[in-house]
Amino acid sequence: MESFDFIEMKVPAKPEYVGVVRLSISGIASRMGFSYEEIEDLKIAISEAMSNATTHAYDEKDDGEITIGFGLYANRLEIMVADRGGSFDLEEVKAEIGPYENKHSVEELREGGFGLFLIEALMDKVEIKNDYGVIVLMTKYLHENEVDINDDQISTTP
């Protein structure tokens, strides 16, 4: 079986904790050897998933929790964001996502709805389960062949 390290966090489903989780993923991804650009992508993706979760939990009740799981594999990072809040209409959400196209007028622009679109644009693989609450499962691969073998030595030199 493929071995991996697993880290789990639980935070209150409140907007002020999204930044805290962003700091956590920054540390985890940096530890795994992701590039600066990739870490920035991961920060946005996890924040988008959490923003969705906080907004949901807010509608239902404000004492909910968000569970975040990080699976650290040799070649990839898997992130799970789960809220136990009420489920939403996934088809409706999917229908709303996508880039803005010039054919629409400014008045038609939606102020929300870019979240899932950005997650899909920034991660390598995204799955959303909508059975009990909402679970977003997203994966980003490490591009090891671009990493020089001496990187370890360089990074440990003060």
Add this chain to the structure above:
Amino acid sequence: MNLEIERLDNGETKILKVNGEVDVYTAPQLKEALVPLTKQEGAKVIVDLENVTYMDSTGLGVFIGALKSTKEYNSEMRLVSMHDRVRRLFEITGLDSIMNIDTTVRGGK
């Protein structure tokens, strides 16, 4: 993880200098500062994003709301000095084609 917003008006031009991270927690603060400015008939608003170190779709949402408001009140909004990382979000979402984004590179910084 926090956001600070400064007003640096220059004559008729309203300038908002945004410092910090724009996310689901801080976006309402940006909205509160920005949208009322765009509701002044004919106003020229500049949003300086040089010190914005992080932004996600919640920030895009605020700018979309403000843009709608400029159309309604015949005002203008220009986004200046944004980092490549932030600009990338506008490009991925296609919003760069409808927002007034200053593309000049800042010299010396």
